[in-house]
Amino acid sequence: MLDINKIRAQFPILNRKVNGKDLVYFDNGATTQKPQSVIDAEATYYANENSNVHRGVHFLSGLATDKFEETRNTVQAFIGAKHNHEIIFTKGTTDSINLVANGFRTLLNKGDEIIISEMEHHSNIVPWQMCCEISGATLKVIPLLDNGSLDMHEFDNLLSKNTKLVSVSHISNALGTVNDIETIIAKAHNFNAKVMIDGAQAASHVALDMQKLDADFYCFSAHKLFGPTGVGVLYGKEEILNVLPPYQGGGEMIKEVSFAKTTYACLPHKFEAGTPNISGVIAFKQAIDFITDLEIAEITKYEEELLKYATAEVLKIEGLKIYGTAAHKSGIISFNIEGLHPYDIGVIVDKMGVAIRTGHHCTQPIMDRFNIPGTARISLSVYNTKQEIDVCVKAIKKAKLMLS
Amino acid sequence: MLDINKIRAQFPILNRKVNGKDLVYFDNGATTQKPQSVIDAEATYYANENSNVHRGVHFLSGLATDKFEETRNTVQAFIGAKHNHEIIFTKGTTDSINLVANGFRTLLNKGDEIIISEMEHHSNIVPWQMCCEISGATLKVIPLLDNGSLDMHEFDNLLSKNTKLVSVSHISNALGTVNDIETIIAKAHNFNAKVMIDGAQAASHVALDMQKLDADFYCFSAHKLFGPTGVGVLYGKEEILNVLPPYQGGGEMIKEVSFAKTTYACLPHKFEAGTPNISGVIAFKQAIDFITDLEIAEITKYEEELLKYATAEVLKIEGLKIYGTAAHKSGIISFNIEGLHPYDIGVIVDKMGVAIRTGHHCTQPIMDRFNIPGTARISLSVYNTKQEIDVCVKAIKKAKLMLS
Amino acid sequence: MSTIKEIQTEITEDFAIFDDWMQKYEYLIDLGKELSPIDEQYKTEDNLIKGCQSRVWLHAEYTKGKIIYTADSDAIMTRGIIAVLINVLSGQSPSEIANAKLDFINKIGLKEQLSPTRANGLVSMIKQMKIYALAFNN
């Protein structure tokens, strides 16, 4: 069993006060907090090892390069990729999806179809809209059921030989729904469509195994995984990354440059133009080590317990409605209280030290689907506790009292 | 006058040993070292303030957003931009150039021309090659003179009413040449062409004033300016950024998203999709403060003095040839020694603690122009000293002796 | 009618009574509830100021040398602050509004809500109020 106090002790920010109260941080879906090991790794890098990577023959450059590539190997092991060059470092999930969507522009023709879902984050909608606009492909959308899960029956109807790519989230950031991506991937592959999974909300919560999953692309952000901001991962199967055209042009991603003809480098460099976020990538290793040290299965179990408790507690508040009640959910509770605007709830519980998110969570189509301006969202992480849930519920009750 | 010892004391890495010798870091063109204030700012952010920006109503989110935007204002003042929304945060120079080159694809037609130069970094070549390939525009190249300066006469010949954009570097990373960008900008504007300046090698060395310069776009990387990796700046004039189509799709960069129609946010958010490198941007402020505290004019003056000294000293080595001997140069000395491969020189001086760069410096066309496989490059920064130059020259002499 | 400066002093004194944020927020909520409603016909797209989270509608009318503002929001806290702002600026002359320094914002501790980076549309609202003032001033 996890020793939560020992875990909490690794996160310095959890000691701070907000508005005179102990911070209760329930905005983990937006970004997680960072353990001391990650903070130290960045500082150590800058104080002792800083140098540009992949280019220099001098000692520091070699050191930085080795450490940078060590993270790539760590990510490879973390998600069970076959090769380390199947791991591309980007600046985040949004960057990863844009990289793929931009490349697919040239692989698609009029009449081809891309399928996404109604629950996607804007980062998994807008790049495909842009991709379709330029390539002439058509965007199809898997609708949501009332409980916030995907209408898999409709998915079957949408799939056809025209389907070239399916891009859906592993876990919904606004509803908490855990999608049955194994089934989605298998069904899409039956039609020879590629599948991209937006794992932004999954990678710190559930175990990942690319070999079992068989996704063609999978991506996530380090900052939602106890790691630094400005670092993302794009996993892609070697054979597909090899046919995908490069995204950005620049240093590192070329083999030869001349004005007559430029040829591109091999994986992973082909997709990593320019100086990367070296300190961030190096520190990211510590974040993954933090997770693997705890064991991801233990994290999943503990968070399920927290979710169950929190769900039961918030539902005791009269007039409160949860959006996203699928059978298989991750630690996210999106809710509204009858007659209240989520913004007002957020502003008031903040005064009691409780950080929750309010708004559309970059998922306007979900809000439109449920005809609401937004929700208040509690999103959990492994360092959260039942006591914090109690504080939060109390704060929500107080807000309700003040606002009614 | 600058107190170099006091400056050096701010950079913890300068105390370290490499291969048992004091580190002499002359690879500043690749990336600069970081002062303690920058290192601390990242750590403080993660330990006390970490939260996602622009979205939350809770305290930490507001705090992080305010600090993030403070850096934008600091950059605005640093380069003399008219509006703070003319400052776009990217992940680096390469990202900035790709953003503009990608947008220009849709603004160009067959017959239009883009002018770059033979001295450009691959990051200012490949994106334009990609842009031309897709838009049907033609890429024209200002050739180099033997001294490593641009053939301005040929530039005049290349300019025409077909010229839509000129993109050249402010300072060459491989040759040190400081280009007369004022003249280049004025001449291009005479033909109604826009001008983008790659300022990667300039921003930490010379004063910048966008109002005086009148560049349409200017970009640089934080990591070459004493700041964190994974942060870049794109400056663009408001009216041009407004017509440039967005680059990446995702969170933050939208006004409204629906499957029927998505509209884009205002500047700067239109170009900042997804969670940015928050810690990096926040720490970047300290890097700029470091420069402005010293006064950039003082830095320029000191570095000129170092360059003059270093040039005289290396030229005493027999058989050594400097590439890049323009009248107006920044602190970069690219050289070869007759009969020796630059790689061998680099490997050996490294053993004596001296970090110089060797290779093509991501400028293969320059290497082709001079018919060499690469050069060894000394690139200076404000924390370097004449004593370090002496150590470096001694190391080069020793390498020559060993290799001859 | 009091000047903008006088009204600001008054408001600052009103808020000074409260010992803690809770009383202050409750007062704001009350002000929000009491805000005279905007005429429904003015709740148009054109009059909408979009913050990320709460929406603000602002309407301005010029009569007898004064600007009368009416406004609304879907969030009650935002309505409360709107009520204060209207209290300060509505009924004043364009030039006074255009030149007004709203220093009560800091004094009563609403700075957080009115920081330029907040997502509630209030900063844009103040900007829009001043733009009306400048327009009517010509």
Add this chain to the structure above:
Amino acid sequence: MSTIKEIQTEITEDFAIFDDWMQKYEYLIDLGKELSPIDEQYKTEDNLIKGCQSRVWLHAEYTKGKIIYTADSDAIMTRGIIAVLINVLSGQSPSEIANAKLDFINKIGLKEQLSPTRANGLVSMIKQMKIYALAFNN
């Protein structure tokens, strides 16, 4: 002919004589100078292994159950290490080469030069030598 293991032991002993990096590097440079030249006809694009900075050409010939490697580089330090590698692997049988564990690399302090992330093409060269061995083994 000695086995790969024996040669590695020998080389490790050779390098153990040197007290400092300078002697070791000078020795490598000498080895580089003495490396028997590759036949110019084999310095082709096909035989080129591109590191970022120094170029390496590798040619392999299979005769009488043994593989004979010849190689060259434009950088002398790289040539020196090539000389050592050829010393170890050339003239051995495909299966011995394919299975060889090159542990002398760590022992003589060439690890830095032969790290997978280095830009000198040597790692790719070892890989290429093993690929030849596997090919000739079938």
